[in-house]
Amino acid sequence: MDTVGELLRQWRQRRRLSQLDLALAADVSARHVSLVETGRSRPSAEMVLRLAAQLDVPLRERNRLLLAAGFAPRYEERPLDGDALGAAREAVARVLRAHEPYPAVVIDRRWNVVMTNRAVDPFFADVDPELLRPPVNMVRLGLDPRGFASRLVNLADVRAVFRARLGRQLAAVPDPGLTTLYEELLAPGEGDEGDAVTVADDVVLPMVFRIDGRELRLFSTITTFGTPRDITLDEIAIEMYYPADEESAAWFSALSGDVPAVRIRPNE
Template identity: 80%
Template sequence: MHTVGELLRQWRQRRGLSQLDLAIAADVSARHVSLVETGKSKPSADMVLRLADQLQVPLRDRNRLLLAAGFAPRYAERPLDDNALAAARDAVRRVLRAHEPYPALVFDRRWNILLTNRAVDPFFAQVAPELLRPPVNLLRLGLDPRGFARMVVNLADVRAVFRTRIMRQLAAAPDPELTAIYEELLAPESEDSSSQRVESDVVIPMILRVGGRELRLFSTITTFGTPMDITIDEIAIESYYPADPESAAYFTE
């Protein structure tokens, strides 16, 4: 089991910071950071959280740092349907409903879909039922030939976007299960040749062929700004928008 100093050193190195960089950001001495990392000084819970905040450590891993330092976890992890998360859950559902008639969905840190709006339903109707058994994983749904992959015209472009996002996510916060999904679905040798040149220097749209029509969609990601619960810290709302008038007409007809 790693000590809190070892864990903090790993996070500091992962962020590409020197001990002096971290010390300046956290308003402590570089010597103190060094003593904590080497185990010669026992940090307080507040110091652990101060350093973790500057290192942008996810809440789940802040709990691990606190436990390694001998303190109780600070952040709870409740299911999204817990009464304590009612206000947050209501806010998420409002965002989903407000985005209709365009698709939007909520997924967790491993890309398992938690909630969707009604605009997603017609697309789910096009995929194999076994892919819709909980937990429904957005990566598998998007890249499996029985899922959306057969509808995606520019599959190689979409896979490259997924690959970049997952690599960035794993670099920020390693996760064995997400790494396994990445190796299964996004390894370079799994690259697909079906790519269509996108005439855009702003975003790479996902191009879907549905009912003889091509829909061009781009997406945005929304997260909670100051979460204090692990579940809320790890969810994201992905909202899809039409990239051209023809695609917009498909949803508003």
């Protein structure tokens, strides 16, 4: 098992900071940072958390740092559909409802879908039921021919975006489950030079879906909680999709007559 000093050094190097950089940001001496990393000084829980905050360490990994230093974890991981996170869940549900008639999904750190609004249903309608068994994974949905791949006009562009996003995510926060997903669906194969984004004229790269005999062009934005104190909230993101042209907007407007609904999709 890695010591707290070894873990902190790994995070510092991952963030490409020197010991002096970290010391200045955390308002401690560079010598103290060095002593902690080499195990010659045992940091307090408060010092561990101070350094972790400056290194932008996720809450799950802050618990790991605390345990390595001999302290109890500080952050709980409670289910999004439980009573403790009721207010946060309702806030997320309000965002999803407000975004209709356009689709929105809530994903966790491994891109598993945990909530959706009603507007995603037309996109899920023709998906193989096997892919909709929990946990429903957005990367697998997007790249599997039984999911969205057969309906994505610019599949190579979308694959390139997935590869870049997951690559950045893994560089920032290593995760075995996400690494497995990346290697399964996105790692270049033999002779594969990688996908290149070919759409150069758009302000943002759209996803182009072929659905109901027409092409829908969508772009997305991502929303996260600003100051989470729970691991679940720290690791979820709301991905909201918008029409990229008037024709796509008109198609979605035709879906807006029903009462909005929010779906909670348990991962287990």
